[in-house]
Amino acid sequence: MTAAISSRESILGRIRSAIQTPGMGLADAAVAYGALPRGYIQAGKLSREGTIALLIERLREYDAEVVECTPEELPAAIAAQLAASAKHTFVAPPGLPPSWLATGFDWKIDNDLDTAEIEKVDGVLTAATCAVADSGTIVLHHGPTEGRRVISLLPDWHLCILLASQVVETLPEYFDRVEQPPALATYISGPSATADIEMTRIKGVHGPRFLHVILVRDPDSPTQAPAMRPADTAPHKGR
């Protein structure tokens, strides 16, 4: 390992001698960092309704199917989507409310299912952490209601439940809501796609080809929306 150590020292030594600011530490960097220009748009200007309408428009541009419902209607709305999919076996993360797991379907709850089992299911049901209307992005922090990354990757069909209070207009608003950075995050903007052959956009290469979203009109105003604490959003991390 001596070689690796010496490369570390030589690289850092070259960097330090090149920049000519010996003694610059994190504290000095933080001061300079605080003075960086951030003149871009932080908070959006749309109303709640406008923001939600924009998100729906963006998601539909990505060929995602979006339906809206009230919190009371949610279990029925989920059952309707599952039935319409003509699929039977679904995987779900362990933290979903039991009322979401509609009867009449074969549910695999992901308590460390192995990959081969997940590969066999038809679809997946998850919640989400946040959604950004401006880019039509769904944010997963892979907590107990969103599940491990693999369950929202292997199945071809993804039904995602989004609360209206989780929707923000701009990307900086999402980052503003994150109290502590998550250990894992996936930002999904439309189904998997490629344009590698003659720049022709083809939907569905490896990830789910079908994305369905149920937008729940929950009463929470955006200011009351819970901040995203790591305890809510990430599984316990070992060291």
Added chain:
Amino acid sequence: MTQSVADHPILDPRFAPPFPQAVLPVLRNPQLRKNVAHAIDVIQAKRGRLVAEKTDWQELRTAGSALRAHVLENLGTYLEQFESRCTAAGGHVHWAADAAEARQITLDLLRQHNASDVIKIKTMTSAEIQLNPFLEAQGVHAHETDLAEIILQLGEQEPSHIVVPALHINRSQVREIFARTMGLKNLSDDPKELTNAARRYLRQKFLTIPTAISGANYLIAETGGVGIVESEGNGRMCLTLPQTMITIAGIEKVLPRFQDLEIMLQVLARSATGERMNPYTSLWSGVTPGDGPQNFHVILLDNGRSEMLRRPVERQTLKCIRCAACMNTCPVYRQTGGHAYGSVYPGPIGAILTPQLMHMHHAQSLPYASSLCGACYEVCPVKINIPEVLLELRSQVVNQERRQVGRVFDLMYIGLRMANFLFTSAWRFHLAQRLGRIGARLVTRKDGWIHSLPSIGGKWTQTRDLRGLPDQTFHEWWAARAKEAK
């Protein structure tokens, strides 16, 4: 002979022919030029639309530029912070001074995990250190999983672009490659069918190969996290299913804080592929029990980068976020495609990055592969003043040549000394003009153009025609006009 050069371009700057020579086979290949122009036109139109809708685009560029410059000014601090946070989160951080060391660390890690096969997310750093041929020679087969990279790997072709590396290959050529290598005789050239063929081809590899290699779009100092942006989901497969992940990242890739992604993610996809956001962005810190690879290694690659920090002009090169907007807008790249640059980094960014990665010992023709029109600077989401760097590198190339032994006998040097002697006296200048006019008559064709000059002048006319000299200079005409007026 020319054909073989076009089929197998050399993307190793140490052996690649100089740009003006490497470009000739491309200029004679109409199919290649048509494929490149088509792809570029599509990306440019999409980018234009999406940048125009962003009312704060210039503010985002300003913020992105300042942030990247700040990172480089504090690079050592942020790298150490990244290292300690990543280690605390269960990752292992390695430092590689050059390409050979990065390759060796990768191989040692693969051997540690008994890997005979490895799946890869598209990574520029791995191409830069020429990892695949090295691993192959050591008995480890690297499987590319990005659609364009599969096309290139199966077709035994070289990349010509950093974001859409197979843009020089059209659908019927892809069909031919897949039909031949996957044994699919009845495959059509419909992009959807071709994409499905790749999906089926790779699915089993994702599910069975337990080791993966990636690059990194971002290293986040605050969290020790790594970020990868992609479209297809092959990245998520590689980041989720294997047990071991090796990430090879340039040392300049670091960002101070998680929140800085709000700038980078807003400019990257718009600049690269003309999308509001790429379909998938994955972020992870170290190892998460029960989710994804349980062995995680980051190799921090220097390979010439630390030398580029020394002076602010060249340092800008390291602000690059590899979006490829500069090559998409470049009038030179549009005509030549990527192979002529003789490097895995083509286009304007390649023209400044490649010679510097080679410590200015190779690829000295690349800083000249530009008209200095400035379009690259205008589109760059982190405001790298590429023309300024090009000019600086050109002057370094000239200084190198000047120091070479035998410069006194160099024709260019003698010519410039002579020009200096003639231009410093009006009398000598007028005489030279008169003599030059007589000389020019010998090489001017009937159409009034000079198509080739003798001796060193031939270098100029190799790629340009010159208008023949007029019978009268402006001074002579002015003097004659004044005489007539009297």
